Amino acid sequence: MxxxxxxxxxxxxxxxxxxxLGIQFAVVLMTLQIGFFLKFMTNASVLIDHIEADIWITAKNLKNFDFGLPFSEQKLYEARRVPGVLWAERFLMGFSYWKMPDGGQETIQVIGFNPETRIGAPWDIVEGNLDDVKYFTQIFIDEADRERLGFPRVGDEVEIIGQRARIAGITRGAKSFVGSPFVFTSFKNALKLSFIPPGQTVYILVKVAPGFSIEEVKEHLARTLTGVDVYTKREFSWKSRRYWLLVTGAGIALLSTALLGLLVGTVIVGQTIYASTMEHLKExxxxxxxxxxxxxxxxxxIAQALIMATVGYATGMLLARAFLNVARRAGLEAYLPLEVLAGIFGLTLLMCIGASIxxxxxxxxxxxxxxxxx
Amino acid sequence: MSAPWLVLDRVSKVYGDGTSAVVAVREVSLELQGGRFVLLMGPSGSGKTTLLMLMGCLLKPTQGRLFLFEREISALDERTLPPLRRRYIGFVFQTFNLFPALTAVENVELALNLKGINGREARRRALTLLARVGLSERLHFLPRDLSGGEKQRVALARALAGDPPIILADEPTGMLDSRTGRQIVELLADLAHTEGRLVFMVTHDPRVRDLADDVLFMEDGSIVARESTGDLREVVSGKEGR
Structure with a gap:
């Protein structure tokens, strides 16, 4: 035809x-805000999602991963005795201070894991050997945080709360949600480089043995261990994300902007299609x-709406990509998997069709x- | 004699209601055959265009019945009427109503597409129709680049898309100079006389009466007079003789 x-x-x-222009505006705004929002959400539980544990044991009433509080290491041994527990490991997360070359200090999050089992270790090593953290105050930092930490290189010696530490390697993709750089080391070293007292841990990571259900073991642990909370990995991940999303409202703000983009785009496209229809009414x-x-x-x-949506999406995505490159250089990352990009295209189609009603x-x-x- | 193609049986059309009601067409009865070129004349506001819209299934009568090829169409709903319009009726408008974004040949193709003819066959037929109305040279011109006469020829070719037996024309010469207007009316008359179609044309132009088989005169919503071919020619010559 x-x-x-x-x-x-x-x-x-x-x-x-x-x-x-209206569609591009909406596409760019939705892409950036959804991308930032997803990265925001992913970062809020980045370690939980990457660690191979099925169950997390935390201090009572913990709000999220980044606000971890210490509790007695004794719980580790109690947990190991619960039926269905394949292994249980200590895991430490504590805030500390990194001395900058100019004499100032930078807040960091020290992550302590067991280097023998590597449970809780960084998952993407760019440089260095992870075994080195077994030795005295050897640490790994993330490549994304090098600038914030004064561009240290592997082999450099640095100072953390008065303790000397040596950079043994560089990780990738382990960026902290709260903005304080992650510093990975052994649990033993982490106790020295943070304010967590000896004999305490911040988390206990549990792997469920084959043949046991995660829920069942979780319930058993919750009944056995007093003064702590027990979560499945999914629950703790969501709890951490939920805190930043709903309690602080930061995530809602990002989503609201994305929604605003969608609304403004719909109004502009609707107005344009309506004006075009009125102009062509006699036709x-x-x-x-x-x-x-x-x-x-x-x-x-509808065909008009679909053509506009397709062309607007394609050109809008090119613009969004340019904006994201600029944002990346400024240290602001977005997370946009293929299904999200497809979802934004779907939203653009819906927006244009909705605007045609x-x-x-x-x-x-x-x-x-x-x-x-x- | 075969059954009439289009029958209006005491058809009325009233716009509005109560005290603001306006009777546009008042109890018009007509029987129209194929192969006839019929003119409808009358002053502005006499109801000519409303009658044309009723005949073209674009309006429903307030009272009375309409038959198209012996099928009553007065009570059909908007879902049933478009296929009837596509099959039986071609429209020609005073203001051409061509699609400005489409070339001459595309304007005709679009009408063929609506009738289910697509692709190369649609293009072939569009070219034939444009040749039929004498417009083979400016096929790929947009309407803005065509003269008034050329636009009306495209509109005529579009009306003929799908080969409808009935052509309804609303003052097709209204925007044309007299010479071009005459050519268009000759084409319309030819469609009736050589192809056996029913061509029903609303016009103000008395100079084309000599081409018509029947002339109807309308006033205040009613057909007030009717002349057949013979009478018409006498009237014309009588005027000329005075």
Whole structure:
């Protein structure tokens, strides 16, 4: 069929460009905000999601991973005795201070894990040998935090709360949610480099033995261990994300901006399609007169919306990519897996089709006498 | 004699209601056959265009019945009417009503597409129709680059898409100079006389009356006079003789 929708759109180039700008605005805003939001959410539970434990044991009433509080290491041995526990490990997360080359200090999050089992260890090593953390105050830092820490290199010696430490290697993708750089080392070293007292741990990580259900072992641990909370990995991950998302409102703010982009885009596209429909109303009347059904007219309007959505999405994504490159250079990362990009395309389609509803209503009510007026 | 193609049986159309009601068409009865070129004349506001819309299934009568090829269409809903319009009726408008974003040939193709003819066959037929109305040279011109006469020829070719037996034309010469207007009316008359279609044309132009088989005169919503071919020619020559 002759594409009246396409030809009408491209015939009125100014109007088409205005509509595209509206869609691009919405696409860019949605992509950036959703990307930042997802990265935000992913970062809020980055360690929990990467560590191979099924169950996390934490201090009582902990709000999220980053606010970890110490409790007696004795619980570790109690946990190991619970049926269905394959292994249980200490895991430490404590805030500390890194002395900068200029004499200032930077807050860091010291992560202590068992280097023998490597449970809780960084998962992507760019440089260095993880075995080195078994030795006295050898640490790993993330490549994303090097600038914040004064560009230290592997082999450099640094000072953390008065203790000397040596950089043994560099990790990738282990960026802390609260912005304080992660410093990975052995549990033993971590006790020295943080304010966690000896004989205490901040988390206990538990792996469930084959043949046992995670829920069942979790319930058993919760009954056996007093003064602590027990979560499955999924529960603790969501608890940490939920805190930043809902309690602080930070995530909601990002999502609201994405929603705002969607609304503004819908209004602009709706206004453009409606104006275009009004301008072509006589043509729609003519189509009706020469035998087009209402469904034929709807198809034309929807086709216009789909063309605008596709072109607007493609060009909007190019713009979003440029913005994301700039943001990345400024240290702001976004997380946009393929399914999210597909979802944004789906939203763009919905936005454009939704924006056409008023136009569809208008042509449904079209007075056929219109075609006979000069 | 075969059954009439289009029958209006005491058809009325009233706009509005109560004290604001306006009777646009008042109890019009007509029986129209194929192969006839019929003119409808009358002053502005006499109800000519409303009558044309009723005949074209674009409006429903307030009272009376309409039959298209012996099928009553007055009570059909908006879902049933478009296929009837596609199959039986071609429209020609005073203001051409071409799609400005489409070329001459695409304007005709679009009408063929609506009738289920697509692709190369649609292009072939569109070219044939444009040749039929004498417009083979400017196929790929947009309407803005065509003269008024050329636009009306495209509109005529579009009306003929799908080969409808009935052509309804609403003052097709209204925007044209007299010479071009005459050519268009000759084309319309030819469609009736050589192809056996029913061509029903609303016009203000008395100079084309000599081409018509029947002329209807409308006033205040009613058909007030009717002339057949013979009478018409006498009237014209009588005027000329004075």
């Amino acid at each position: 002759v594409s009246l929708a396409r030809k009408n759109l491209f015939h009125d180039r100014v109007r088409f460009v205005v509509a595209l 729609f009347g003519t189509l009706k007169a020469i035998g087009a059904s209402n469904a034929d007219l709807y198809r034309i309007i 008023l136009s569809i209503y208008k042509v449904t009510k079209l007075d056929p006498a219109l075609v006979f007026r000069s």
